[in-house]
Amino acid sequence: MEFDLNETQSLIQKAARDYAQKVILPQAKEIDATEKFPAEILRGLGDLGLLAVNVPGVYGGSEAGVVSYSLAMQEVARACASTAVTMAVTNMVGEVIAQFGTEEQRQKYCPKLASGEYLAGAFGLSEPGAGSDPGGMLTTARLDGDTWVLDGAKQWITSGAYAGVFVVWARTGDKTIHPGGKGLTCFLVEAGTPGLRIGRKEDKMGLRGSNTVALELDGVRVPASALLGELNGGFKIGMMALDGGRIGIASQALGIARAALDESVTYAKDRKAFGKSIGEFQAIQWKLADMRTAIDAAHLLTMRAATLKEAKKPFSREASMAKVFATENAWKICNEAVQIHGGYGYTREFPAERHLRDVRVSMIYEGTSEVQRIVIARSLLSE
Amino acid sequence: MDFELTETQRMIRDTARDFAAKEVAPKAAELDKNERWPAELVAKMGELGFLGIAVPEEYGGAGLDHVSYALAMEEISAACASTGVIMSVNNSLFCDPLVKFGSEKQKKEILTPVARGEKLGCFGLTEPMSGSDAQTMVTVAKKVDGGWVIDGAKNWITNGPHADYIILFAITEKDPTTGKVKHTAFVIPSGTAGFTKNARDHKLGIKAAHSCTVFFENCFVPDDAVVGKVGEGFKVAMATLDGGRIGIASQALGIAKAALEKSVQYAKERKSFGVTIDKHQAIQFMIADMGTELDAARLLTWRAAALKDKAVTDKSVRHSMESAQAKLYASEMSTRVAHKAIQIHGGYGYSTEFPVERNYRDARITELYEGTSEIQRIVIAANLLKG
Numbered sequence: 001m002e003f004d005l006n007e008t009q010s011l012i013q014k015a016a017r018d019y020a021q022k023v024i025l026p027q028a029k030e031i032d033a034t035e036k037f038p039a040e041i042l043r044g045l046g047d048l049g050l051l052a053v054n055v056p057g058v059y060g061g062s063e064a065g066v067v068s069y070s071l072a073m074q075e076v077a078r079a080c081a082s083t084a085v086t087m088a089v090t091n092m093v094g095e096v097i098a099q100f101g102t103e104e105q106r107q108k109y110c111p112k113l114a115s116g117e118y119l120a121g122a123f124g125l126s127e128p129g130a131g132s133d134p135g136g137m138l139t140t141a142r143l144d145g146d147t148w149v150l151d152g153a154k155q156w157i158t159s160g161a162y163a164g165v166f167v168v169w170a171r172t173g174d175k176t177i178h179p180g181g182k183g184l185t186c187f188l189v190e191a192g193t194p195g196l197r198i199g200r201k202e203d204k205m206g207l208r209g210s211n212t213v214a215l216e217l218d219g220v221r222v223p224a225s226a227l228l229g230e231l232n233g234g235f236k237i238g239m240m241a242l243d244g245g246r247i248g249i250a251s252q253a254l255g256i257a258r259a260a261l262d263e264s265v266t267y268a269k270d271r272k273a274f275g276k277s278i279g280e281f282q283a284i285q286w287k288l289a290d291m292r293t294a295i296d297a298a299h300l301l302t303m304r305a306a307t308l309k310e311a312k313k314p315f316s317r318e319a320s321m322a323k324v325f326a327t328e329n330a331w332k333i334c335n336e337a338v339q340i341h342g343g344y345g346y347t348r349e350f351p352a353e354r355h356l357r358d359v360r361v362s363m364i365y366e367g368t369s370e371v372q373r374i375v376i377a378r379s380l381l382s383e
Numbered sequence: 384m385d386f387e388l389t390e391t392q393r394m395i396r397d398t399a400r401d402f403a404a405k406e407v408a409p410k411a412a413e414l415d416k417n418e419r420w421p422a423e424l425v426a427k428m429g430e431l432g433f434l435g436i437a438v439p440e441e442y443g444g445a446g447l448d449h450v451s452y453a454l455a456m457e458e459i460s461a462a463c464a465s466t467g468v469i470m471s472v473n474n475s476l477f478c479d480p481l482v483k484f485g486s487e488k489q490k491k492e493i494l495t496p497v498a499r500g501e502k503l504g505c506f507g508l509t510e511p512m513s514g515s516d517a518q519t520m521v522t523v524a525k526k527v528d529g530g531w532v533i534d535g536a537k538n539w540i541t542n543g544p545h546a547d548y549i550i551l552f553a554i555t556e557k558d559p560t561t562g563k564v565k566h567t568a569f570v571i572p573s574g575t576a577g578f579t580k581n582a583r584d585h586k587l588g589i590k591a592a593h594s595c596t597v598f599f600e601n602c603f604v605p606d607d608a609v610v611g612k613v614g615e616g617f618k619v620a621m622a623t624l625d626g627g628r629i630g631i632a633s634q635a636l637g638i639a640k641a642a643l644e645k646s647v648q649y650a651k652e653r654k655s656f657g658v659t660i661d662k663h664q665a666i667q668f669m670i671a672d673m674g675t676e677l678d679a680a681r682l683l684t685w686r687a688a689a690l691k692d693k694a695v696t697d698k699s700v701r702h703s704m705e706s707a708q709a710k711l712y713a714s715e716m717s718t719r720v721a722h723k724a725i726q727i728h729g730g731y732g733y734s735t736e737f738p739v740e741r742n743y744r745d746a747r748i749t750e751l752y753e754g755t756s757e758i759q760r761i762v763i764a765a766n767l768l769k770g
Contacts, residue, residue: 001392001450001689002385009384067384265767282757285764292767293683293708300682301675304386321675370668377667380647380674 003300005071012068015048016075024079031082031209032354037162038083038209039119045087046116050076052094059098060111066244066306070251074299077255078262081358082209084255086120088248089158093121093167096241097188100229105188109165118164124154124189124215125169125238131156132371134169134238135180139217141170141187148187148227150195150220156365160213161198164191167241168217173232181235186228195220206357243316244309245366246323250302253323253330253362254295260330260337260355261291267341267350284340291333298326317379324372327362334359386682388454395436395451399458402431407462414465414591415741420545421591424466429500433459434473438482442490443498449626449688453633457681460637461644464745465591467637471630472541473497476753477504480550480568480623484611493548493570505546507537507597508620515758517552517620522599524553524567530605531555531569533577538596539752544583545593548572550623552616553599566616569608577602588744625703626691627753628710632684635710635717635749636677642717642724642742643673649728649737666727673720680713704766711759714749721746 005013024041031038045051053069055061062068069091077084094113098106112118130136139152150170157166166189173183189196199214229237265288268279278284301322308315334356338345345352363369388396407424414421428434436452438444445451452474460467481494496502513519522535533553540549549571556565571578583595611619647670650661660666687709690702721743725732732739750756 001388001685003686003689005384261767269768279764279768282761285768286760288767289711289760289763292763293712296686296705296708297679297683297712300686301679303384304678304682307384307386318678321678324671325675325679373668373671374664376671376674377661380643380670381651381661381667383647 005067008064009068009071012050012053012062012064013071013075016050016072019044019048019050020075020079024076024083028080029348029351029354031080033208033348035208037211038080038086039162041080041083042086042090042119043116045076045083046114049114051087051090051116052110052114053091055091055094055098055110055114059094059106060114061094061098062114066247066310067303070247070302070306073248073251074255074258077252078259080209081252081256081355082207084252085207085210086159088245088252089123090118090121092241092245092248093123093165095244096167096237097228099240100186100237101188102225104225105228109188112164119162120159120164122157122159122163122166123241124157124166126154126156128153128155128214132368134184134235135182137169137171137184139168139170141172141185144221146224147221148224150187150189150217150222152217154215154217156202157213157215159211160215161201161211165189166191166196166215167228167237168215169234169238170217172234178232181238183232184234184238185231186234186237187222188226188228189220189222193220193222204361206354206360239316242367243319246319246372247302247305247309249362249366250298250305250319250322250326253327253359254298254302256355256359256362257291257295257298257326257330257333260334260352261288261295263350263352264288264291264337264340278340287336287340291336294329294333298322298329301325317376320367320372320375323367324369324376327359328369330359331356331363386685388450391447392451392454395447396454396458398431399433399455402427403458403462407459407466411463411466412735412738412741414463416735418585418590418593420593421463421466421469422545424463425469425503426500428459428466428470433470434500435478435494435498436474438478438494438498442482443495444478449629449691450685453629453684453688456630456633457637457640460634461641462637463591464634464638464742465589467634468589468592468631468748469542471627471634472506473504475627475630476506476623477548477550479626480610480619481570483622484568484619485570486607488607489570489610497548502547503542503545504548504550505540505542506623507540507549507551509537509539511536511538511596515755518564518617520552520554520566522551522553524555524569524604526555527603530603530608533569533571533599533602533604536596536598539584539594540597541592541594541752543580543593543595543597546573549578549597550610551599552620555616556614565614566620567613568610568616568619569604570610571602571604571608575602575604587747588741589748621703624753625706628706628759629684629687629691631749631753632680632687632706632709632713635713635746636681636684638742638746638749639673639677639680639713639717639720642721642739642746643670643677645737645739645742646670646673646724646727649731660727669723669727673723676716677720680709680716683709683712704763707754707759707762710749710754711756711763714746715756717746717749718743
């Protein structure tokens with residue numbers, strides 16, 4: 001058992017922290033207020049190798065592993081959660097292509113995602129009527145000669161308006177023969193492909209700097225070489241992307257929670273009430289102690305899932321545990337941070353208010369808390 | 384980052400699990416019901432090396448690390464939390480301070496038989512009117528020729544009725560102007576003139592782990608009974624509790640693990656509305672949360688134990704905050720998990736027919752002893768707010 005980081009992990013963590021604190025943090029408030037997509041920052045993250053942390057070096061990635069990825073995500077999220085989720089999705093698109101793609105697909109897309117040449121990558125899994133249950137999706141792909149034709153609509157597509165390439169799931173198998181998730185296939189669709197239309201941008205509670213759009217696929221034609229993985233093998237790719245994605249979102253939540261705690265500690269030492277700093281009251285101390293304990297527990301759960309994934313061992317249950325625990329606790333922590341800041345916490349003068357808005361979605365995307373509990377319970381009950 | 388157990392750690396866990404399942408678990412309900420001291424299990428734990436797990440072999444211990452200790456504690460406590468705390472007191476509160484602060488003579492003559500399980504130890508810090516605020520103790524040791532004379536009382540002394548030795552804390556110096564006191568730790572054999580014990584306590588849970596109040600009246604102990612340095616007793620106490628908290632966190636893990644396992648088993652058997660209740664999300668979600676929180680607590684506990692292992696060779700390594708976090712989270716988790724276990728079992732969970740009723744009562748103590756949850760939060764907050 002070893003709880004220390006190795007040299008690579010420490011280096012990545014430090015590089016991410018330095019960049020996040022120096023470059024990202026000073027812009028976070030403006031990114032949120034103006035819904036500015038952080039394009040320049042993303043290029044900077046690309047330069048540092050943080051857009052493809054766990055992608056092999058031959059495809060332009062940093063090949064630094066899943067623990068490093070989680071640490072980098074935490075540091076970026078600590079500064080700006082909008083930037084972090086954009087970074088997370090690009091990383092996962094790169095990972096999925098590196099793992100399931102053909103050599104040609106890897107060489108074509110991974111370096112562009114890693115370098116920031118593509119500002120982002122995007123996933124198209126959720127639909128207006130199919131979220132937690134992807135087997136209910138309606139988007140179809142049919143073979144017409146040697147091209148696939150995709151029709152349907154996708155929803156909640158992070159970075160959709162800026163992505164260079166999309167991983168899109170569509171039904172290819174007859175529902176009666178391949179029920180639920182069994183008849184789904186993944187396709188790589190490049191931005192600008194005729195028939196691929198970017199819908200309106202969502203007006204969200206938080207993560208206002210991240211771009212969230214709907215997609216319309218209206219007779220989108222892609223060549224046979226755009227098929228990712230196996231025909232009717234899309235569910236497996238989706239689950240892998242989500243399992244890995246959950247480590248990313250747990251890390252994002254952790255980063256937001258760390259920022260909320262740090263700011264709360266600073267404020268508690270500074271702010272006075274009844275003749276002393278409020279940090280001297282047990283009412284405040286108790287909150288801080290519980291916040292830190294939950295952060296440490298969530299961190300350890302996340303690191304455990306990351307080390308398992310890194311060792312290529314099963315990590316689905318552990319990723320779900322990390323995600324549900326980290327996100328729900330991060331939300332509580334951000335709520336307590338607002339409470340500690342009092343009225344100031346409710347204003348945009350302090351970042352606590354942004355954290356509470358930003359963190360809320362972490363309990364919803366990449367599998368809701370409810371889906372995580374289903375995964376965990378299924379695993380515990382099958383032992 | 385590496386969460387894998389070593390081969391030795393796995394071996395001790397499996398040995399403990401096997402012993403717990405075969406010899407401890409079948410007796411747990413009876414021990415609880417009759418408030419019976421499990422003398423035969425204590426003896427067997429001694430033979431297995433469980434009573435001095437992290438004590439060096441040259442002093443009768445198993446010479447293993449603190450992660451191994453945490454693993455064994457969890458397994459024994461999963462079968463019987465009373466047996467678990469008897470083990471924890473002997474390991475963490477008695478052997479550990481002697482390993483760290485004891486003289487060579489104390490280690491040879493006292494630690495060695497206690498670590499082997501031939502003798503049993505206990506720990507006397509708390510007093511009738513002094514618990515969390517240990518500085519307010521009134522037990523006093525006066526210097527006399529060749530030794531010390533002790534007067535005072537200590538209560539909630541787990542293992543007290545059966546212990547052969549106690550590590551006792553007393554005031555040995557008081558500044559006449561400021562009133563500031565210094566403490567000293569002593570190790571004292573039972574049977575010493577002036578050292579008496581009253582009838583044992585009756586408790587909500589951990590009923591088989593007997594505890595009592597002990598009294599010192601004009602009790603003379605020789606100079607070589609001092610553990611560590613005169614005037615540094617508080618340091619000995621705090622360092623001991625930092626370790627003890629890992630033991631209690633592990634006990635809490637064991638209780639929760641047992642409650643979860645019983646709940647999973649029950650949910651797969653019990654039917655309602657035409658299906659086994661594990662098919663209802665209401666039950667699934669309780670089980671998911673129990674499992675997640677248990678794992679979170681276990682990782683916090685292992686982190687503290689791994690740090691304590693590092694601290695053995697590297698004196699700059701501290702684990703006070705991490706031990707406090709582990710103990711705080713694991714103990715509160717344990718009562719939550721036991722509470723849900725009863726809920727899953729319904730009325731049966733409230734009856735003594737099923738072990739979750741005992742789990743619920745046993746879990747409750749872990750939030751109180753070796754520093755209440757409130758004390759753990761003070762330790763953690765002080766770490767966060769310092770500087």
